[in-house]
Amino acid sequence: MFNVSKxxxxxxxxxxxxxxxxHIKKGEFVFIVGPSGAGKSTLARLMIREELPTKGQIMIxxxxxIRMKEREVPYLRRKIGFIxxxxxxxxxxxxxxxxxxxxxxxxxxxxxxxxxVPAVLEMVGLGDKLNSYPYQLSGGQQQxxxxxxxxxxxxxxxxxxxxxxxxxxxxxxxxxxxxxxINKRGTTIVTATHDREIVDRMKRRVIALSEGRIVRDDERxxx
Amino acid sequence: MKPSSFSYAIRDALRSLWRxxxxxxxxxxxxxxxxxxxxxxxxxxxxxxxxxxxMESELEINVYLKNEVTREQALALKEQFAAIPGTxxxxxxxxxxxxxxxxxRFGKGTDLLEALGGSNPLPDMYRLKALAAEEVPRIAGDAxxxxxxxxxxxxxxxxxxxxxxTRWLRVSGIxxxxxxxxxxxxxxxxTIRLTVYARRHEVAIMxxxxxxxxxxxxxxxxxxxxxxxxxxxxxxxxLYLFYSKLTENIALTISFLPVMTDKQVxxxxxxxxxxxxxxxxxxxxxxxxxxxxxx
Numbered sequence: 001m002f003n004v005s006k007x008x009x010x011x012x013x014x015x016x017x018x019x020x021x022x023h024i025k026k027g028e029f030v031f032i033v034g035p036s037g038a039g040k041s042t043l044a045r046l047m048i049r050e051e052l053p054t055k056g057q058i059m060i061x062x063x064x065x066i067r068m069k070e071r072e073v074p075y076l077r078r079k080i081g082f083i084x085x086x087x088x089x090x091x092x093x094x095x096x097x098x099x100x101x102x103x104x105x106x107x108x109x110x111x112x113x114x115x116x117v118p119a120v121l122e123m124v125g126l127g128d129k130l131n132s133y134p135y136q137l138s139g140g141q142q143q144x145x146x147x148x149x150x151x152x153x154x155x156x157x158x159x160x161x162x163x164x165x166x167x168x169x170x171x172x173x174x175x176x177x178x179x180x181x182i183n184k185r186g187t188t189i190v191t192a193t194h195d196r197e198i199v200d201r202m203k204r205r206v207i208a209l210s211e212g213r214i215v216r217d218d219e220r221x222x223x
Numbered sequence: 224m225k226p227s228s229f230s231y232a233i234r235d236a237l238r239s240l241w242r243x244x245x246x247x248x249x250x251x252x253x254x255x256x257x258x259x260x261x262x263x264x265x266x267x268x269x270x271x272x273x274x275x276x277x278m279e280s281e282l283e284i285n286v287y288l289k290n291e292v293t294r295e296q297a298l299a300l301k302e303q304f305a306a307i308p309g310t311x312x313x314x315x316x317x318x319x320x321x322x323x324x325x326x327x328r329f330g331k332g333t334d335l336l337e338a339l340g341g342s343n344p345l346p347d348m349y350r351l352k353a354l355a356a357e358e359v360p361r362i363a364g365d366a367x368x369x370x371x372x373x374x375x376x377x378x379x380x381x382x383x384x385x386x387x388x389t390r391w392l393r394v395s396g397i398x399x400x401x402x403x404x405x406x407x408x409x410x411x412x413x414t415i416r417l418t419v420y421a422r423r424h425e426v427a428i429m430x431x432x433x434x435x436x437x438x439x440x441x442x443x444x445x446x447x448x449x450x451x452x453x454x455x456x457x458x459x460x461x462l463y464l465f466y467s468k469l470t471e472n473i474a475l476t477i478s479f480l481p482v483m484t485d486k487q488v489x490x491x492x493x494x495x496x497x498x499x500x501x502x503x504x505x506x507x508x509x510x511x512x513x514x515x516x517x518x
Binding site for chain 1: 228230231242424425427428429430431432433434435436438439
């Protein structure tokens with residue numbers, strides 16, 4: 001994976017990101033840190049083309065996602081798993097259905113879905129919760145469902161926006177271990193966070209943003 | 224679209240109908256009521272059209288021939304009347320026949336000829352019918368110019384009034400149908416937009432996991448079609464029952480009122496309502512969804 005060199009002059013006169021140049025290698029585990037409003041979430045949204053930058057170029061897997069046609073966007077998103085701070089699970093569907101949904105949307109045959117979904121849920125430690133509904137689960141468990149949904153179609157990259165933002169420290173650490181395990185299998189992981197403790201403990205590449213600019217980029221850094 | 228995706232679409236459509244069953248029920252009711260109103264208006268208009276047509280078809284032109292015209296000459300005139308553009312029917316009524324009808328009208332057993340002193344005062348005449356009611360005055364004028372014609376009668380004055388009335392009925396009927404149809408479309412679209420709005424998070428998540436727009440659209444399409452179809456079915460069934468009963472009762476009580484009983488026309492209207500309901504449901508979903516697909 002080769003990517004991300006971008007300039008972004010914000011919307012509504014807010015410069016969310018300015019002249020960001022960034023290269024993330026395949027298989028890396030990257031933290032993007034910074035205070036609220038530094039542009040972490042904007043960066044994440046740009047990577048999945050939820051928004052377009054006002055200026056600049058983003059390359060993912062050798063392809064420009066800026067010049068990409070609208071109908072190619074779904075196929076870009078299939079290479080990327082997304083984890084949200086607020087989980088974004090469908091409350092009226094079971095854990096199994098929430099994860100299966102991501103595969104079905106890619107028009108995967110039902111036999112494959114039946115095989116993969118329980119396996120992935122087993123991996124995140126929710127093998128016994130297939131038929132529970134999200135509201136019956138704790139925050140940490142819901143986040144693990146969200147992770148399962150993100151990884152079930154074997155994406156190249158996982159982008160996590162504040163994955164531990166709503167969780168207590170122990171639970172957060174559990175989530176991070178799962179992400180680290182997924183990273184070991186070769187998936188690139190980009191995590192936006194302001195959880196100091198986690199970042200210090202993981203000792204991975206840290207990119208610090210402040211007011212839309214990169215102020216620091218350390219291999220094996222701390223917050 | 225792969226077959227498996229199609230089965231997902233059907234499953235998702237049915238599941239969402241069930242999960243949002245109160246919303247679905249409300250949408251079905253809205254469609255049913257809107258189409259019921261539209262269908263009633265439509266039937267009403269069709270009936271006024273029918274009434275106008277019946278009244279117009281009863282218009283005829285009586286052409287009285289001069290007394291000195293012999294029978295052979297009179298019969299020969301038929302061709303000339305038939306040659307007037309716009310005539311549908313030319314019937315010769317001899318003075319003897321005319322007298323007979325008159326006698327019948329007075330009742331059996333009257334001998335008018337005797338009462339009139341043995342001479343028949345009636346002239347030979349032709350009875351003309353026009354292809355189109357608007358043509359009646361012109362045809363009457365043309366017929367009056369043919370030599371041998373004494374007088375032409377077609378209910379002057381009354382015919383013009385009738386024609387302007389039927390024209391007004393037709394135009395206002397079409398305007399009314401359009402207005403009601405527009406209201407129905409708006410009402411149905413609004414209700415379906417609500418059902419889509421209730422599921423906007425689901426659409427957003429589908430977009431983020433990389434579902435194509437068509438994959439997302441299909442269940443909504445199906446759902447809208449099912450809602451539209453069921454709603455239309457309810458309105459069509461009640462319209463049919465109601466209208467059959469109504470025509471039956473009218474035939475029994477006020478039989479002189481010419482109601483439209485042609486089943487073919489009724490079925491056409493009902494069929495159109497079904498198509499309209501189903502189409503509107505699907506279209507309403509698709510249009511309401513457009514906004515949420517832009518992520």
